[in-house]
Amino acid sequence: MNTNQLPKAVQELLENNKKQATDHQELIRSGGYLPPSEELLVDAIVALSMGKNILLKGPTGAGKTKFAETLSSLFERPMYSVNCSVDLDAESLMGFKTLAYEEEKQTIQFVPGPVTNAMKQGSFLYIDEINMAKPETLPLINGVLDYRRTITNPFTNEIVTAAEGFGVIAAINEGYIGTVPLNEALKNRFIVIDVPYIQGEQLEQLINDSTNLTDKQLISHFVTLSNDLITAVSQGKLSEDAASIRALLDACDLSIYLPPKRAILRSIVDKLEEDREKSFVENLADTLF
Known part of the structure; x- marks a missing residue:
C-alpha cells in the first residue's frame, strides 16, 4: 500500500496509529486482536482516520469484537456497544426517560444510550451483529452513519451532532438464523473489511x-x-x-x-x-x- 497517495493529515494519523500499534503490542497480546495480515489493521485505521464507518464481516469466533476493541485502544478512544437483536428499539440506541428526585421533588430525567454517549463524547460506537436488528429499527440512525453525523433524539427532540473523533464500527455474521440481509442504503454507509480466521x-x-x-x-x-x-x-x-x-x-x-x-x-x-x-x-x- 502506498501511503504517499493519502492526504497528508491521514498519513500523519496512520503513522501515529501504526506507531501506537507497535507501542501497544502488550495490550494486543493480552487479549486484543492479532490480525491475519497488517493490511487489515492498516485499512481499518485509514478508514476510521478518514471518518468512514467500517463493517467487520466474518464467521463467528473470528475475532471481530476483539478487532473493534483493539482499534478503540489504539485510537485511545472509549467504545460504546450496541448488541443487536429483534428486541432492539430506539431506547436501546438513544436512551430512555426515568423518574428521579431533586430536592425531594420528583422529576423526569433522560438517561443517554450508547449512540448519544458516543456522539457527544467523540468516541467509537460498536454495533454488534447489526443484521440481527429489525429492518425498521436501524434507519433511525441513518443520519448518524452518513456525512451529516446528526440525529434528532425522539425522546427529547434534541438535535445531536457528533463531536470530533466519533466513529462507527459494526460487525456482521451472515447466514445465521435470525439475521436479515442489510439493505443497500445501510450497507453503502460502510467500508467492508472481511475478517477471516487466523491460522x-x-x-x-x-x-x-x-x-x-x-x-x-x-x-x-x-x-x-x-x-x-x-x-x-x-x-x-x-x-x-x-x-x-x-x-x-x-x-x-x-x-x-x-x-x-x-x-x-x-x-x-x-x-x-x-x-x-x-x-x-x-x-x-x-x-x-
Whole structure:
C-alpha cells in the first residue's frame, strides 16, 4: 500500500496509529486482536482516520469484537456497544426517560444510550451483529452513519451532532438464523473489511498470548485441529460454529486440567447441533490427541 497517495493529515494519523500499534503490542497480546495480515489493521485505521464507518464481516469466533476493541485502544478512544437483536428499539440506541428526585421533588430525567454517549463524547460506537436488528429499527440512525453525523433524539427532540473523533464500527455474521440481509442504503454507509480466521503461526502466537497453555506439542496439535476444522467448513462438511477461534481457545485452557479430547468435547463438540458434525470433529480430535 502506498501511503504517499493519502492526504497528508491521514498519513500523519496512520503513522501515529501504526506507531501506537507497535507501542501497544502488550495490550494486543493480552487479549486484543492479532490480525491475519497488517493490511487489515492498516485499512481499518485509514478508514476510521478518514471518518468512514467500517463493517467487520466474518464467521463467528473470528475475532471481530476483539478487532473493534483493539482499534478503540489504539485510537485511545472509549467504545460504546450496541448488541443487536429483534428486541432492539430506539431506547436501546438513544436512551430512555426515568423518574428521579431533586430536592425531594420528583422529576423526569433522560438517561443517554450508547449512540448519544458516543456522539457527544467523540468516541467509537460498536454495533454488534447489526443484521440481527429489525429492518425498521436501524434507519433511525441513518443520519448518524452518513456525512451529516446528526440525529434528532425522539425522546427529547434534541438535535445531536457528533463531536470530533466519533466513529462507527459494526460487525456482521451472515447466514445465521435470525439475521436479515442489510439493505443497500445501510450497507453503502460502510467500508467492508472481511475478517477471516487466523491460522498457522499467528494462531500459535494467539494461543500463547491468550491462554495459559504452555505445552508446545499440545499447542501445535490445536493449531492443526483448527486448520482441519476451517478446511472442513470451507468444504461444507461443518458449520462455522465448529471452527470458532473463541471455542478453540477455551479448549486450550481446559486442556491444562482436562484430557485434550474432553476439553474439545466441552468447548467445541457439544455446541454443535448435528450428530454427524459432532462425530466428524471427534474423529479429527482422535487423530491428533
